Amino acid sequence: MFTEELERLAEAGRPVLVTGATGYLGGHTVARLLGEGIATRVTIREESGRDQVLAALRQAGVDPAGKLSFVTASLDDDRGWPDAMDGVGHVLHLASPFPLTPPETEEELIRPARDGALRVLGAARAAGAARVVMTSSFAAVGYTVKEDNHYSEADWTDPDTEGLPAYHKSKTLAERAAWEYAADRGGIELTVVNPTGIFGPVLGDRPSASAGLVRAMLNGDMPVVPVMYFGVVDVRDVADLHLRAMLHPKAAGERFLGVGGPALSFWTMAGILRERYPAVADRLPARELTVEEMTERARTEPSLREAATLRGRVPVIDNTKARSLLGWEPRDTARTIVDTAESLFRLGLARPGTGAAEG
Known part of the structure; x- marks a missing residue:
């Protein structure tokens, strides 16, 4: 079923929009989409992003074959998003700030993560996109200690947990805001992937x-x-999980933990x-x-x-849902x-x- 859905998407020619394509997961996801013959549009903040994406594709051995396009858009600005979403069927929102060193204030991470997610959802809804698949993180699931240490998609990190790193808090608040937006506004399907360490x-x-x-x-x-x-979890498997979450009819409104x-x-x-x-x-x-x-x-x-x-x-992180519902095999x-x-x-x-x- 999944292979057939990929083939239909490729034949339809309607592009999939990917944010965060210059990142680790983004590069592999774009490579996978193009490898399946699917028209792919990526957002870049500046022109150098184009070269980064193309270099990653060359390294992955993938030829865009005329199916890759670029639009300039930033998570902190409304400009560019109408063009990015024009004619798009699905959106894979992978972009989110991830600093190598702790930020001076939590808000440096929380604001762009939360506001960026809402900006992407709003633009996708306005353009009539079918579904947004958002990359969250296990950081939003399992960093409030439970006595049994067992975690599933039903669990949430409490953003007020003592000592919680700013990144973990930003992912939690951004995902919460996205779910609230989808519930309050309607008109857009939201699915979230919560990978562990990639x-x-x-x-x-x-x-x-x-x-x-x-x-x-x-x-x-x-x-x-x-x-x-x-x-x-393997980055290639996280890319695969995003594609499955994008296409499976029953994935709408669901979270999926990604762990190998x-x-x-x-x-x-x-x-x-x-x-x-x-x-x-x-x-x-x-x-x-x-x-x-x-x-x-x-x-x-x-x-x-x-x-x-x-x-x-x-x-103990449970990946049963992704395996059973989506047929995911990490x-x-x-x-x-x-x-x-x-x-x-x-x-x-x-x-x-x-x-x-x-x-």
Whole structure:
């Protein structure tokens, strides 16, 4: 059924609009759409974004074949959005600010995430688009601690949770605002995808925050790691989940958690890399910090505060809904970590040892 829906969409010729196409998930999503022969329009904030998207497609081995177009539009400005939405059937709203360093104020993240989502929804509704699929995050689902540590689409992060990072709060408030808009205004179908940590092959020369963790391990920049468990999902599978959520009739009004399997820890991730790449084993993390050590170090190291707050809990993240309703089948998470490393070696972003990138 899904393959047939993709074929019908390609034959119809009505473009799918993608925001955030210059990002990690965006690049893979555009590559997947074009690979399926689907007309794709992407929004860019400035002209350099065009070159970034095209470079990612070349790296992915995808020829746009005349099916890719660009429109200049920004999440903080109404201009450009009517043109972006003109004739569009579906919208994949992937764009949202994700800083590499904590912002000075929460509002620097919350405002563009929330207002940008509402701007995209409003423009899509005005243009008569059928559905908007919005990328949220597990950050909006599972960062308020539950006693049983089990999380499904029914769960929400409380934005007032003590110590909640600004990014997590921004994703929660932006998604809440989007659902409220869709319920209050009507006239537009909304579906939300909530992925966990996204890993997998890197496109371009700037690894994402998650792929950057693998890079840091391989390059010897993480001698120790915190005891912290998190969900992992392959970027290619998240792109696939977005397409399934875009086309399935029963996906309207639903959230879908994107996770590849049981939660991993940094230490487990290092073990996967150690087994696969023994030539760089001496660079990989040598030790896992205890909860007590994290708590002490977090007083002066902001990067450890989230891990210290979680205190080593192991979340159980349920992907049953995406599997059963949409037929989604994610890759094995260990394979995803290895594929991330392979791409970093191939691009020269991580230093291989003797035989590090061999079969």
